[in-house]
Amino acid sequence: MKTILAYYSNNGSNRYLAKKIADRINCEIEQIRPRLNIHLFLLFGINFGNKKLRHNLAEFDRVILCGPIWMGKFISPLRSFVKKYKSRINELIFVTCCGSGFEMKDKKFGHGLVFNEVKNILKDKCIHCEALPITLVVPEDKKEDPNVVMQTRLSDENFKGEIEEIFENFIKKVTIPD
Numbered sequence: 192m193k194t195i196l197a198y199y200s201n202n203g204s205n206r207y208l209a210k211k212i213a214d215r216i217n218c219e220i221e222q223i224r225p226r227l228n229i230h231l232f233l234l235f236g237i238n239f240g241n242k243k244l245r246h247n248l249a250e251f252d253r254v255i256l257c258g259p260i261w262m263g264k265f266i267s268p269l270r271s272f273v274k275k276y277k278s279r280i281n282e283l284i285f286v287t288c289c290g291s292g293f294e295m296k297d298k299k300f301g302h303g304l305v306f307n308e309v310k311n312i313l314k315d316k317c318i319h320c321e322a323l324p325i326t327l328v329v330p331e332d333k334k335e336d337p338n339v340v341m342q343t344r345l346s347d348e349n350f351k352g353e354i355e356e357i358f359e360n361f362i363k364k365v366t367i368p369d
C-alpha cells in the first residue's frame with residue numbers, strides 16, 4: 192500500500208508524531224505549509240490556502256493526515272488541504288495529537304466532534320481517525336493544569352507508556368490489512 196503522510200504542526204507535537212509514524216511505516220512525508228502562516232489568522236479560519244505540494248496525492252493509495260485541533264475545529268490548513276485534494280485522495284486516515292483526552296472526546300472542544308467533521312467531508316474515503324492526546328504524557332498531578340497541558344510537547348523523553356501503546360496499535364492498524 193503506497194502511503195503518504197501529510198502534516199501540519201504549529202508547536203511541534205504533530206510534527207514529532209508525523210515523523211514517528213512515517214519512520215515506522217517507511218512512507219513519504221509532506222509538510223502542509225499555509226501561504227500565510229500566522230497562527231492567529233489560521234486559528235480564526237483566515238487562510239489563503241496552502242503552498243503547492245511536492246507530491247501528487249493521486250499516486251498514493253492512502254493519505255495519513257496529521258495535525259492539531261484548535262477550539263474544537265478541524266483547523267483551516269487541514270481543511271484547505273482536504274477540500275483542495277479530495278478528488279485525488281483515495282483513502283484517508285486522520286491522526287491528531289490534541290489537547291482533549293478521551294473523557295472529553297464528545298464535549299464541546301473534544302476530538303470526537305472533529306472526527307465527525309472529517310468523516311462528513313470525506314465520507315467513505317475517511318477510513319479511520321485516531322487521537323493521541325497530549326494529556327497522556329502530562330504527569331498525573333498536572334493533568335488539570337491547563338498551562339502545563341498547553342506547554343507540553345511530544346518528545347523522545349515523554350513518548351512512553353500509554354501513548355506508546357496507542358501508537359503501536361495505530362501502527363498495527365495501518366500496516367496490517369483488515
Ligand SMILES: Cc1cc2nc3c(=O)[nH]c(=O)nc-3n(C[C@H](O)[C@H](O)[C@H](O)COP(=O)(O)O)c2cc1C
Nearest residue numbers: 200201202203204205259260261262263290291300
Ligand atoms: C489556541 C489553541 C486552541 C486549542 N484548542 C483545542 C481544542 O479545542 N481541542 C483540543 O483537543 N485541543 C486543543 N488545543 C490543543 C492542541 O491541539 C495541542 O496542544 C496540539 O498538540 C498542538 O499541536 P502542535 O504542537 O503540533 O501544534 C488547542 C491549542 C491551542 C494552541
